[in-house]
Amino acid sequence: MKNVLVIGGAAGIGKDIALSFVMEGNTVAIADINKQALTKMKNEYGKENKLFxxxxxxxxxxxxxxxxxxxxxxxxxxxxxxxxxxxxxRIKFEEIDWETWKKTMAVNLHGLFYSIKSFYPILEFGGSVVIIGSGSAITGSGGGIHYASSKGGAFGFIRSLVTDLGKLGITINVLAPRVIESEMLDSLYPSHEAKQQLTNEIPIGRLGKPSDITSAVKYLCSDQAKYIHGQVILLDGGRTYKSS
Incomplete structure (x- = not known):
């Protein structure tokens, strides 16, 4: 059994990760800005589980x-x-203003720094850090330059930490999903037609599911993955590097 903290765990991929660990009997803490969603999760899953x-x-x-x-x-x-x-x-480069850029960086990149800086002192030796990044950092797509840039920052961030965290026995890696069924995908591609067009571009013939990411998280924090450190792992059904 593990003590797990998911920051951004009240919706989407983060919620799937958190609840999967909860249902397996782990002690799970979920942190999120959405108080209403947190309360709902606590009411639904907290009575019989170790959920904070x-x-x-x-x-x-x-x-x-x-x-x-x-x-x-x-x-x-x-x-x-x-x-x-x-x-x-989704916003075009010429339409991005300072507030949009600043807010995106604050959540997607600055928050990552704040979290690692604040929590690494209480991470157990042999522990794991997994960052949910994005394949947009590789392709430059996914909503705009603000998003791709913020997610790309995580790549250099983890690689700069491999020595500092490695000597503490802590592994750190980034998962880089593309086209995962979630609220974020719905906001970027709201119509059935848009989603179908995306599906047609994926060699395995389907959109990704949050459970696909959860499975990868579980592997990266397992004993079988302790030699995987400082890596970016793309989860995209083959879409990024498919042949024409």
Whole structure:
């Protein structure tokens, strides 16, 4: 059994990851800015499981510092930290303003730094950090330059940490999904026709599911994956590198 923290765990991929670990009997803490969604998850799954919920804003340093203190007090150390907080919206380069750029970076990249900085002291030796990135950082697509840039920052971030975390026995890796069924995908591709066009571009013939990402997270925090460190793993059904 593991102590698991999922930041950005109240919706989408993060929620699937968190609930999967909950249902297996692990102690799971979910942090998210969406208080209503957290309350609903606690009411639905918290009575018979070891589930803790915390309201936190990943884009604010003080909020993440306070979160680390609360998690340490209520749970102690953690074995797995998953950073799944992320935002985007489709917008052309010429239309991006400073506020959009700044907010995207604050959640997708700055929050990642805040979280690792605040939580690595209570990560167990032999623990794991898994960041939910995006294949958009490889392709430059996925909503706009603001999103691809923020997700690309995670690649250099983890590789700069391989020595610092490695000597503590902690592995850190990025999962880079593309076209996963989620609220974010619905916002970018709201119509059935748009989703069907995406599906036609995927060699395995289907959209990704949150459970596909959850399975990869579980592998990366298992004993079988302890030699995987500082890597970016693309999960896209073959779409990115398909032959023409």
């Amino acid at each position: 919920v915390f309201e936190a804003d990943a884009s604010e340093w003080k909020s993440i510092e306070d979160l680390a203190k609360q998690v340490k007090e209520q749970i102690g150390t953690i074995d797995l930290l998953v950073y799944s907080a992320g935002i985007t919206k």
